[in-house]
Amino acid sequence: MKFALELSDGFGPSSGEKNIAELIKKELSSISIDLKRDELGSLIVFKEGKNIKNHGIILSAHMDEVGFIISKINDDGTLSFRKLGGIDNRLLPAKRVIIGENRIKGTIMSPPIHLSKKSEMAIDTEQLTIFIGAKDKKQALEKVEIGDLATFDQIAFEKQDTLWGKAFDDRIGCYILTQILKMDWDINITGIFSVQEEVGVRGIQSALEYASGEFGFAIEGTTAYDIERDFPEESPSTFIGKGPAITVVDRMSIGTNSLKKIVEGVAKGNNIPYQFKKTVSGGTETFYLLNQKNIPAICISVPVRYIHAPLGFCKKEDIINTIKLVKGTAKLLEFQMKKLYGGK
Amino acid sequence: MAIDLKLLKKLTETFGPSGREDEVGKIILDRLTKKGFKPSKDVHGNIKITLGNSGNKILITAHMDEIGIVVNYIDEKGFLKISPIGGVYNEALFGSRILFANGKWGAIFSQTTNPKIKTDFNSLFVDIGAKNKEDAQKQVPIGTFGVFHREMVNLGDNIMAKALDDRVGVYILLKTIDNLKSKKMTNRVTFGFTVQEEFSTLGARALAHSIDPKVAIAVDVTASDDIREKLYLNMTLGNGPTIKIMDSSLISHPKLKNFFIDTAKKEKIKHQLEVLPFGGTDAGAMSLVKNGIPAIGVSIPARYVHTPSEMVNKKDIEGAINLLTTVLTKKDIGDLV
Numbered sequence: 114m115k116f117a118l119e120l121s122d123g124f125g126p127s128s129g130e131k132n133i134a135e136l137i138k139k140e141l142s143s144i145s146i147d148l149k150r151d152e153l154g155s156l157i158v159f160k161e162g163k164n165i166k167n168h169g170i171i172l173s174a175h176m177d178e179v180g181f182i183i184s185k186i187n188d189d190g191t192l193s194f195r196k197l198g199g200i201d202n203r204l205l206p207a208k209r210v211i212i213g214e215n216r217i218k219g220t221i222m223s224p225p226i227h228l229s230k231k232s233e234m235a236i237d238t239e240q241l242t243i244f245i246g247a248k249d250k251k252q253a254l255e256k257v258e259i260g261d262l263a264t265f266d267q268i269a270f271e272k273q274d275t276l277w278g279k280a281f282d283d284r285i286g287c288y289i290l291t292q293i294l295k296m297d298w299d300i301n302i303t304g305i306f307s308v309q310e311e312v313g314v315r316g317i318q319s320a321l322e323y324a325s326g327e328f329g330f331a332i333e334g335t336t337a338y339d340i341e342r343d344f345p346e347e348s349p350s351t352f353i354g355k356g357p358a359i360t361v362v363d364r365m366s367i368g369t370n371s372l373k374k375i376v377e378g379v380a381k382g383n384n385i386p387y388q389f390k391k392t393v394s395g396g397t398e399t400f401y402l403l404n405q406k407n408i409p410a411i412c413i414s415v416p417v418r419y420i421h422a423p424l425g426f427c428k429k430e431d432i433i434n435t436i437k438l439v440k441g442t443a444k445l446l447e448f449q450m451k452k453l454y455g456g457k
Numbered sequence: 458m459a460i461d462l463k464l465l466k467k468l469t470e471t472f473g474p475s476g477r478e479d480e481v482g483k484i485i486l487d488r489l490t491k492k493g494f495k496p497s498k499d500v501h502g503n504i505k506i507t508l509g510n511s512g513n514k515i516l517i518t519a520h521m522d523e524i525g526i527v528v529n530y531i532d533e534k535g536f537l538k539i540s541p542i543g544g545v546y547n548e549a550l551f552g553s554r555i556l557f558a559n560g561k562w563g564a565i566f567s568q569t570t571n572p573k574i575k576t577d578f579n580s581l582f583v584d585i586g587a588k589n590k591e592d593a594q595k596q597v598p599i600g601t602f603g604v605f606h607r608e609m610v611n612l613g614d615n616i617m618a619k620a621l622d623d624r625v626g627v628y629i630l631l632k633t634i635d636n637l638k639s640k641k642m643t644n645r646v647t648f649g650f651t652v653q654e655e656f657s658t659l660g661a662r663a664l665a666h667s668i669d670p671k672v673a674i675a676v677d678v679t680a681s682d683d684i685r686e687k688l689y690l691n692m693t694l695g696n697g698p699t700i701k702i703m704d705s706s707l708i709s710h711p712k713l714k715n716f717f718i719d720t721a722k723k724e725k726i727k728h729q730l731e732v733l734p735f736g737g738t739d740a741g742a743m744s745l746v747k748n749g750i751p752a753i754g755v756s757i758p759a760r761y762v763h764t765p766s767e768m769v770n771k772k773d774i775e776g777a778i779n780l781l782t783t784v785l786t787k788k789d790i791g792d793l794v
Contacts, residue, residue: 347538347579348529348538359600361527361600362476362540365657366659367476367542367653367656367659369501370476373600389529389599390529391530391599392530393527393541400657403501403663404657404659404663407500407501407666407667
C-alpha cells in the first residue's frame, strides 16, 4: 500500500491534478492499456478484455483533493485565498499549506488566543491569509502568483493497521482502481481518474464521452464520524474497520437497486464485511454514470475519518476488503457477460 | 367519461418512492400487456410504449415515483433515523405513518420540543415498535425505503390521496392510450412512465436521451392555492387542466404553448394557464437533453402537494385526458418546432 501513501502525498487540488495523473501513469506503466487525457485533464485508462472485447464495466475515482487557490497577493506579502471544495472554516487557522508548481510552503494565519474573543474563533476565509515568509508584495510575487493552487501540507504515513494522509478522498479510490486494472480481465475495464470532483463533479462528465461499459462503479473515500460525539443519536455515516460502504442513496443519486443487491450478494457470498453508508449526504460520480451512460451504477467507498481536513486516516483492512468487493462484483459481472456474449 | 376510481386507487396506494418504482411499474406493464401492447422497461425502470409508426417523434411522460424516506441509521434504543427522498414537506410529518418496502410500519415523531428544529430531519425519528437496535435492524434494515401511506378517498367532486403526484399523471396517460388505441396516428407518440422525478429526474433524462424526440411533454400535478390565496397562484381546482407557461425548471416552448392554448380553445376544452414560481417537472429535465428538446407541461392543479393528503378535482383529470387525446393526434404538433 506504499502507492496509496504516495498518491495521498501527490499535489492535486481541483483543476491541478497533473501530478496525480503522472503517478498513476507510472504505476500502470507495466501493463498493457490505452491511456487518454481528456480536454479537462481526466485520465481515461482502457484495458481491453482478453476474451470479450465489446463489453465491460466503468470504474471511476477522482484525482483531485480539496484545496485552495490564491486570489490576491497583499502589500504585506501575505496571500489571500479561496477554498476549492468543501472545507470547514474552523479547520483553517494555523494549518500548513503547500503552494503552486514551486511547492512553496506557507501557513495560514491564526489569531493568538490571548488576543481573540471566543466569537472570533471561526473566521471567514475571506479574512484569512497565508504567510509564506515574504516581507512584502514584491518578494511574495517572486515565489507565487495569483491563481496558484495549494493543498494542506501533510506527508502520509503508516501506523499499525491504519494509513494516514491528507487526500484519501479520493486517492484511496485512485489506488483501488489501479489495483483492479492490474488484475487479469476477460472483459473491458475502463478506469476513469477524473478531475474537479470536489468543485461540482465536473471532470467525470467530459471523461465519460470516452468511456463505455454496461455497469458503473464510483469508488470513493467517504465520511466516517464514528467516534464519541456530542450527538450520539445522530448517524456517524460509516464506521472504520467495518468494511466497504455501499451507498444506497446520496444527495444526487440512488444507486441502482439491482446492482446494490448484486454487490451485497457478493459480499455475503465471500464473507467480505460491508456496511451501508448511513447518511444521505455528498454527491458522487454515480449520478453521471447513471445519467450520461444510462447504465446501472453504484458507489462503493472506503470509510475515512476526517475527510476534507488536513489529516485523515483509514484502515488497511477496509481498503483490502473494498478491493475484494469491487473485484468480486466485477468477476461476477464478467462471468455473466461471458455467458451472454462469449463463446461461439 | 367517469373516473376509473378503482384504477386510480390502486395506482395511488401502491408503494413507489424514487428508486423503488417496480410495484407501480408492474401495474402499468400488466395493464398495457393485457390491452395488447408490448411495453418495454429500461435499465432504470422506465416503462414505455409507442403508438404510431410514422411522423414526428413525440415523448409524453408521467412519473411513477412518489416522495418518501430512506432509513439511514438506527440508534441504540431501536429508533430509526431517516432522510427524505424528494421534497418532503416536514411540517406534515408528525404522527404520519411510514409504510416500508418490506411491509413493516412505523410512526414519525420528533425527539425535541424546540420549535426551531423539531421538524428538521435530524430531529425526526421513526418508531417501529422495535425492542432494541438489533430487533430494529432485523425488521427494517438500514437502506430500506418508505412512503407516507394513506388510502385514497373519493370526496365527490374531488379526490384525496397520497402520491397523486404523479400517479394522476400515470392515470391520465393510461386513459389517453386507451383513447388513442383505435385512432390512426400521424405522430410517433412514445408514452413514458418515468422513475426518480422527485429525486433527480434521472428517468426522464434517460428516456429523452434514448428517444431523442422532437417534442417532449410532461404530465404532472401543479400547486394550487385557491384556499388561502397567499401565494398568488392562478391555478384553481376544477377550472381545468393547466397549460404550463413556466416553472423553475422550464419555460415552455412558446410555439408549443400557443399550440396547446389554441387547440384547447378550438375544441372548447376548459383550461387554465400555469405560472409556477417554484418547483419543476420532467419537462424541464427533458428540455435540457441532447441539443435541447422543445418541451411543455400539462398539469393537474393539486392542493397539499407532497403531503399524504393531496387533493385534485375529477373534472381537471377528464379535461387533461381530453386535451392530450386531441393534441397528440394533430399532425402539426411536431412540425411546429
